[in-house]
Amino acid sequence: MKTNNDVDILEKIRKDTKLDIKFKPTKLKHIFKIEVPYFWGDGDMIDSFVNLKHNVANIITILDFGVSLMRKSYHDDTDNNQIIKDFLNKNHLLSKNGNIFIETEINKFEKNLKNFLNLLLKIENLK
Numbered sequence: 291m292k293t294n295n296d297v298d299i300l301e302k303i304r305k306d307t308k309l310d311i312k313f314k315p316t317k318l319k320h321i322f323k324i325e326v327p328y329f330w331g332d333g334d335m336i337d338s339f340v341n342l343k344h345n346v347a348n349i350i351t352i353l354d355f356g357v358s359l360m361r362k363s364y365h366d367d368t369d370n371n372q373i374i375k376d377f378l379n380k381n382h383l384l385s386k387n388g389n390i391f392i393e394t395e396i397n398k399f400e401k402n403l404k405n406f407l408n409l410l411l412k413i414e415n416l417k
Contacts, residue, residue, distance in 0.1 A: 303399050324403070339353050353392075366417075
């Protein structure tokens with residue numbers, strides 16, 4: 291579901307970025323799927339989302355809804371929870387119930403989205 295404020299924020303992000311980026315509404319209010327050309331090693335597009343709900347002081351959340359760790363569990367049966375936690379902490383990523391996310395100012399969205407997606411790619415290869 292989109293609100294006018296959501297549309298304004300997404301339009302500002304689109305104007306300010308050099309990325310080929312699209313935002314698709316989800317069934318969840320204020321949450322949009324980010325479609326940007328970043329791909330997993332197997333060619334699937336990386337799933338990432340933006341949550342505009344907590345837009346306080348121009349802060350929004352970029353998140354993966356747990357897809358990265360779920361994918362990792364399909365390809366890696368080793369128990370590396372501590373390695374992943376250390377990696378997340380070292381790279382200033384947050385995690386709650388398997389959902390990896392980062393909070394960012396709207397005007398730093400592109401830089402932080404690129405960083406977020408590149409870090410998700412590194413998680414895929416953690417051992």
